[in-house]
Amino acid sequence: MPRARHQPRLKVTATIGTRHPNVDLNVLAIAPAQPRYTPAMPPSPRIADFVASLPLAPGMRVLEIGCGPGVAARAVCRRIGHGRVVAIDRSATAIRIAARASRAECEAGLLELRLAAIEDFVLAGNEPRFDLAFAQRVGVLDGRHPADTALRRLKAALTPAAFLFVDGMPPLPARDL
Template structure:
């Protein structure tokens, strides 16, 4: 576990059901500490860390040079409510977010848009975790009708 990880983030990362091959999406990554800790657990898997803040993405990218170079991690500047898979990007199996207002109930309308974006970017059996449990709680991912995700990304 990277030394810069707080005990709270360490507990969150430890609670995630990560396997060495997992495809993980972190929403609201900030400077990327949790994403780097997840990347350290992956061998053939991958974590994509997203944030709407250019500053946060720059910090995450600068701190994760080795993880990015290895192919286990990437970062992308995008708001969660605008996130869609890129061409040839495989869907994710695990999604997590820490202190993201759209998912913790502070911004319910934005939360519905984010949940739809998550549904379009994940496998059918994917799992979504947010902070606020012990240490995490799981939220249901609404499932889209066939081809609805493709229509939304156009």
């Protein structure tokens, strides 16, 4: 019997045969699945608040590290007018999703997506440095992984007056990276 349209998709959170003292082996536990990301979805409150806290101005060049599906990059594009955002991610899947969702911004020349880890990032040719960089939940920048190489690459890509913003941390001046 097909499920009604208004019922959420379900995903398995435990399977029969799970060996855990608090799990009845004859019960299959199910929970509503998380909604899939779609380009029409607005930024989550966490992303919206983070982007709103950035000191953005029209005409800035901004680097996003770990862009995922591009939600924050598109929100930044709306705040910097004729500026430019370069959004990088180490995941080809994330870049493909961001490209589909960000077609208008990319075609307008406001957003460029690149497949790159920050540890490998270098400016292209005569590309100017960035006025600001930001990252949300990027392990190499939030203290979960060693950051020496990443910080050297960032320092080379930022203007001396730029700042790096990482969620949950105070802003870091480029000169101190």
